[in-house]
Amino acid sequence: MRVLAAMSGGVDSAVAAARAVDAGHDVVGVHMALSKSRAEHRTGSRGCCSVEDGYDARRAADKLGIPYYVWDLSDDFEDTVVDDFLSEYAAGRTPNPCVRCNEHVKFAALLERGLAMGFDAVCTGHYADLRDIEGSDGVRHELHRAANHPKDQSYVLAVMGKQVLGNVLFPLGDVPTKDQVRVEAAARGLGVSLKPDSYDICFIADGDTRGFLRKRLGENPGDIVDETGAVVGQHLGAFAYTVGQRRGLGLGIPAKDGQPRFVTKIDIDANLVHVGPVEALDVYRIVGSDTVWLAPDLDPAEPLRVGVQVRAHGREIPATVQSVESKLLVDLDEPLRGLAAGQSVVVYDGSRVLGQATVEETK
Numbered sequence: 001m002r003v004l005a006a007m008s009g010g011v012d013s014a015v016a017a018a019r020a021v022d023a024g025h026d027v028v029g030v031h032m033a034l035s036k037s038r039a040e041h042r043t044g045s046r047g048c049c050s051v052e053d054g055y056d057a058r059r060a061a062d063k064l065g066i067p068y069y070v071w072d073l074s075d076d077f078e079d080t081v082v083d084d085f086l087s088e089y090a091a092g093r094t095p096n097p098c099v100r101c102n103e104h105v106k107f108a109a110l111l112e113r114g115l116a117m118g119f120d121a122v123c124t125g126h127y128a129d130l131r132d133i134e135g136s137d138g139v140r141h142e143l144h145r146a147a148n149h150p151k152d153q154s155y156v157l158a159v160m161g162k163q164v165l166g167n168v169l170f171p172l173g174d175v176p177t178k179d180q181v182r183v184e185a186a187a188r189g190l191g192v193s194l195k196p197d198s199y200d201i202c203f204i205a206d207g208d209t210r211g212f213l214r215k216r217l218g219e220n221p222g223d224i225v226d227e228t229g230a231v232v233g234q235h236l237g238a239f240a241y242t243v244g245q246r247r248g249l250g251l252g253i254p255a256k257d258g259q260p261r262f263v264t265k266i267d268i269d270a271n272l273v274h275v276g277p278v279e280a281l282d283v284y285r286i287v288g289s290d291t292v293w294l295a296p297d298l299d300p301a302e303p304l305r306v307g308v309q310v311r312a313h314g315r316e317i318p319a320t321v322q323s324v325e326s327k328l329l330v331d332l333d334e335p336l337r338g339l340a341a342g343q344s345v346v347v348y349d350g351s352r353v354l355g356q357a358t359v360e361e362t363k
């Protein structure tokens with residue numbers, strides 16, 4: 001196969017590309033320049049956006065003896081991931097930019113360009129397992145959790161869509177630990193073997209999400225109110241808060257029961273941040289929109305017993321899901337706390353990913 005290896009400059013994608021070469025594929029490395037402000041990003045700070053990351057990716061490609069290119073996809077990234085991030089927060093919701101990047105950039109813009117150039121697949125260093133299941137009507141591609149569970153990234157990949165599953169490779173799906181990837185990188189002489197993991201949001205160089213939002217959306221001071229409607233603090237912009245947040249509220253007046261207060265609701269129209277006790281965060285039902293269903297053999301029009309996950313490394317909760325009209329209804333067996341609109345709810349059957357939806361409403 002002709003394979004386009006997406007190389008971030010990190011250890012995972014370097015080893016993934018190496019494994020694709022070992023598997024006998026004809027591999028070309030590509031580093032995506034995603035940020036409009038690459039100079040602000042320093043190596044070792046936030047992962048995949050700095051100029052040095054591009055050099056690291058090039059050195060890894062040289063070591064593997066594969067051709068290497070840098071593709072500027074910063075317009076796609078800005079127009080989809082960053083704009084979505086800003087407009088979602090501006091609407092009082094909490095987006096997951098990694099999900100949007102997978103949806104619009106890695107497995108859309110990059111893959112489409114690769115396919116148009118004659119490549120068969122994009123290979124990444126994501127931790128997830130792809131399985132080909134032979135059926136009477138041909139091969140079905142299934143997405144599963146990685147063997148390496150603490151690093152499992154199936155949550156952010158569920159948005160890909162089933163038509164894409166036949167054109168992706170995740171060579172790290174069966175590696176039991178990240179340490180093993182580092183050992184393998186060192187054994188292969190890849191200089192990135194000790195490079196720190198990326199974390200947080202790759203386009204926010206200093207990690208200050210609230211500061212980034214205020215810079216891009218401006219300040220809009222208003223009140224923080226408790227469950228009785230009493231004003232208990234001030235904010236500089238309701239958009240910069242997220243449901244379930246406890247830290248950084250700066251409440252001037254302690255709660256009467258002495259218990260901590262959490263953000264329970266963001267009312268953008270009234271410019272209010274609502275806070276309340278932890279129990280007010282309990283969610284029993286999720287209404288999801290924009291469902292992506294990866295399992296053609298299982299019809300969600302009928303209720304299905306599944307597990308659901310609402311955060312990248314959150315625990316799985318047993319639930320019943322059903323698709324009703326254009327919504328995915330999720331009834332949880334046990335409540336979960338502090339789920340914000342805009343996040344993804346991913347549906348599992350054992351290790352298999354069945355689909356995902358964007359949280360629209362919680363009850």
Ligand SMILES: Nc1ncnc2c1ncn2[C@@H]1O[C@H](COP(=O)(O)OP(=O)(O)OP(=O)(O)O)[C@@H](O)[C@H]1O
Binds near residue numbers: 008011012197
């Ligand atoms: N700027 C980029 N250019 C090319 N590929 C990228 C880029 N950023 C991320 N990727 C691809 O997406 C995968 C997952 O990205 P993520 O940000 O989760 O990095 P990671 O798990 O820390 O992996 P790595 O160690 O390779 O950086 C990477 O392994 C890589 O294949």
